[in-house]
Amino acid sequence: MIKIPLQRLQQEGDLEFHFSGSQEELGLSDIEFPVREIDIRFHLIEADHGYYLAGDLAGIASLECHRCLTTFTRVLDLELSTLIVLDNAEEFELEDDIIYIPDDAQAIDVTGYIHDAILLDLPVKFLCKKDCQGLCAQCGTNLNVSSCDCDTETIDPRWQKLRELNLEE
Numbered sequence: 001m002i003k004i005p006l007q008r009l010q011q012e013g014d015l016e017f018h019f020s021g022s023q024e025e026l027g028l029s030d031i032e033f034p035v036r037e038i039d040i041r042f043h044l045i046e047a048d049h050g051y052y053l054a055g056d057l058a059g060i061a062s063l064e065c066h067r068c069l070t071t072f073t074r075v076l077d078l079e080l081s082t083l084i085v086l087d088n089a090e091e092f093e094l095e096d097d098i099i100y101i102p103d104d105a106q107a108i109d110v111t112g113y114i115h116d117a118i119l120l121d122l123p124v125k126f127l128c129k130k131d132c133q134g135l136c137a138q139c140g141t142n143l144n145v146s147s148c149d150c151d152t153e154t155i156d157p158r159w160q161k162l163r164e165l166n167l168e169e
């Protein structure tokens with residue numbers, strides 16, 4: 001968990017934080033892919049009704065390509081910026097990049113925010129490279145590495161149907 005005790009922050013008004021550790025240690029196991037070398041630095045400054053968090057996160061994510069299923073790494077380098085608002089919230093809530101915390105909270109838990117920030121930084125579709133050729137639908141050959149003799153043009157019956165339709169028109 002990435003948790004910040006509030007007492008010292010209230011005394012000093014502006015504090016720097018540095019978190020590093022394994023995905024598990026940081027409470028980020030919910031993320032479905034491995035992230036290594038996570039390094040989070042930010043500072044918290046007192047703001048109206050709460051605090052402002054600004055900093056950055058670095059790490060290395062291992063992702064599986066949606067087309068060819070090989071694992072590739074992607075360097076994470078993202079900016080962190082969010083408002084933390086003291087509210088009547090019963091517990092921590094995260095909404096539109098604002099973290100709401102109870103008025104009497106003793107600590108701020110930013111784990112959920114960090115979790116979302118990592119996921120939002122990634123594209124919807126993970127591709128090992130822009131022009132990944134994917135796998136042959138028939139024999140499974142990784143077409144980035146080698147080619148195969150399959151006649152993929154006529155393999156998919158749905159395409160065949162479509163072709164017949166086009167011919168009739």
Ligand SMILES: [Zn+2]
Nearest residue numbers: 065068128132
């Ligand atoms: Zn790929």
Ligand SMILES: [Zn+2]
Nearest residue numbers: 136139148150
């Ligand atoms: Zn093939």
